[in-house]
Amino acid sequence: MQRTLISFFCFVFLQAFSSKVLCENQNTCREFKCGKHGPAIRFPFSLKGSHPENCGYPGFLVSCNENKETILELPIPVKFAIKTIDYKNQQIELYDPENCLLVKLLKVQNMSISPFHYLEGQMKDITLFNCSSAERESVYYMDQVPCLSGPVYQISSPHYVDILIHDLPLLSCTKISNYSSVPYMAYDHQNVSLDWTEPNCRPCEAYGNKCGLKNNGTKSTEIECLYRKGGPFLATFVLLLLVTAVYRVRSCLDRKEKENQLKIELFLENYRALKPSRYSYADIKRITNQFKVKLGQGAYGTVFKGKLSAECFVAVKVLNSTKGNGEEFVNEVRTMGHIHHVNVVRLVGFCADGFRRALVYDFLPNGSLQDFISSADNNNSFLGWGKLQDISLGIAKGIEYLHQGCNQRILHFDIKPHNVLLDHNFNAKISDFGLAKLCSKDQSIVSMTTARGTMGYIAPEVFSRNFGNVSYKSDVYSYGMVLLEIVGGRKNIGSTTENTNEIYYPEWIYNLLEKKDDLRINVGEEGDAKIAKRLAIVGLWCIQWHPADRPSMQGVVQMLEEGENLTMPPNPFASQGPAGTNTSTPSRNLNLQLEIIPELE
Known part of the structure; x- marks a missing residue:
């Protein structure tokens, strides 16, 4: 209440003071708009046909067209419309109503004839x-x-x-x-930003004063703060009044308001990382503190922990320069730059500095799903069946989004527990799009020349076209293998095998369910057995041998959310291996015996 009264009296006084000192200027140089949602037009800009000549700075003339768009009048052969004017930062944002901005910019790359400049780094x-x-x-x-x-x-x-x-x-x-030197914002967003340095009205307008041309009887470009016409005494009095009001307002702020302000400041600090940014290699070294904290290492690079701000941590994957020709790097940047989903890890930025390449992601403190599905008997790492069900559903929704939610269908081709990361609340985030392939939504079959993915999770048609064409159903198969690994856990695989990825336990799980036998899992609470059975049945539907027999990811999500009485799928192993497989020991992964048949594009 006290703050409101102070603000009111300050407003009344300043209005009275401004009406006395700036009366003449406001009557002739008042603010205009071309349209209801157009930018405000005031000094240093002037509106053609409405403002007198002394209301604007040379080179800042604008006009209104028949569509009520604000047009920048420059001595160039093309016209641009003004979308926004930021008087505080002295910037304007231009666009072309005909959506031909880039073409027009190619004609006038040199803006030296105007008072405006393209932004640095643009x-x-x-x-x-x-x-x-x-x-x-x-x-x-x-x-x-x-x-x-x-x-x-x-x-x-x-x-x-x-x-x-x-x-x-x-x-x-x-x-x-x-x-x-073409401004790239025109390419991405069909707009381009420019700034101006002269006239510099920021010091004047920072205190709520009006900025204008100095009236000395000549056509001068010198500017002045219009409060000076009221005399130094009034200016000093206004300044003291404002300082007093600010002090009283700050002293009356309660703890809640301070917390809200802190949240806003924190958001603004972290907002810079909301869109993928390009970093130099020097930036990468600074973000990772000279690669101080190593999180892990894979075949294509090493992952380090980094920090963009006090509260914004990232994971930086520095790629090996000796691996590949850059195709995986381009794949990942291009694909993830268009993805925004709660179950897909966010690409914060990337580095392509000569032969050095790196990818910057959100930091997810709980690592990968692989760390939590291997030990169902270990209470320290077992998440519980309720949480595993939530994670399974989150992965399914993420893949469904990749298949149906983007402008182009994205096929991941490397769905596995290592590529499912968990945030602080153990929400699933799909990562690693290095092997991804983009295609149109109406395209059901993709062409591939070589098999791609991780052994044990690759669909049979990716190995051999004898089992069908490669499509989005290949991701469904990989997801099914992840579900069955969640249910089976490493405890069902055995520790004597040298390569655990070669163990094929889905048939072992199918035989247990078909005989209505216990799945031999760790059951802690009522309903855990039902969850495990549901995940197993959905997983077996997903790994059907022929792609046409597998559900879509939309169907998978429905089965996980609503399926109480799921039917058992056909036995995908009926024609594979010897009859009467022993359910006590999982059999070998028959995918490994398939001959890889390359397909020419």
Whole structure:
């Protein structure tokens, strides 16, 4: 209440003071808008036909078109519309109503004739190509440029400028031209930001004063704070009043308001990491504190713990420069840059600094699912069947999103416990998209030349086309193997085998269920056995030998959420191996005996 009264009296006084000192200026240089949602037009901008000449700074003239869009009037052959004006940071955001912003920017790359400048770090080099429609389907490094003569013109993505042109699949593409220093925001978002340094009104407007041209009888570009016309005494009095009001307001803030302010500040600090950013190798070393804390190591790189801010931790995967030709790196950046789902790990940023490459993810403190499904008898690492059911459902929803929720269908091809990470609440997050493949939603079959994935989780059709075509059902098979591993645990595999991935225990689980035998799991609470049985049945549906017999991931989610009386699937092992398999010992993984038959594209 006290703060409201102080603010009210300050407002009344300042209104009275402003009406006396700035009366003449406000009547002639008042604020305008072209449309209801358009940006406010005031100094240093002036509206053509509405403001007198002395209301705006030279070069800041705007006009309104018939669609009530705010048009920037510059001595250039093309026109841009203004989306926003940030007077505090002295920036404007331009767009093109015809969605041809990039094409127009290529015509006027030099903005030195205007008072505006492209933002630092915004410029990229691009290359235009003319490709046939057949080639364009496989050129996933490139995107179509609108407004050019025909749909076949492409542009190399600014995110992959480090990839050499001769490495791109451009066999049927013709290079048109190169352009240097093009603002890449126009490519990604169909808008571009510019700033201005003169006139600098920020020191004046920081205290609520009006900024304008100094009236000295000449056409000067010198500016002044208009409060000076009221005299130094009034200015000092207003300043003292404002300082007093600010002090009283701050002293009246309660603990709750301070907590809210702290939350806002923390959010703003972490907001910078909400979109994938490009980091230099020097940034990666700083984020990881010179690679101080190592989290793990795999075939393609080493993972280190890093920190972007006081509360924002990340996991940085530094890729081995000797592995591959960069295809997996490009796959992961391109794929994850378009994914936003609670059950998919978030890509914070990436580094492509010469031959050094790294991927920056959210840090998930509980590691991978692999660490928690191996020891159902160990109370220190066993999560309980309720939590394992939630994790299984989360993985299924994440894969369903990849298959149906994106603009393009994303096939992961490496679903396994190692690639399922757990956050602080043990929510599942799918990770590692290095082997992923993108295709359109209406495309049910994908073409592959070699098998991809991890042994023990690869669908039979990925090995041999004799079992069917490769499709999104291949991810369903891998997910089924993960479910059965959750149910069986490593305790059912045996410790004497040298390579545990070669143990094929799904048939062992099927035979137990078919005979209505105990699954031999750790049951702690009532209902645990039902959960394990449900996961096992869904897993067996998912690993049916032929892809057509497997459910979609949408069907899997429905079975996990609603299935109380699930029916047993057909026996996928009936024609495999000797009859009457002993249920006490799992049999060998028959996938390993399949001959890999490559398919030519």
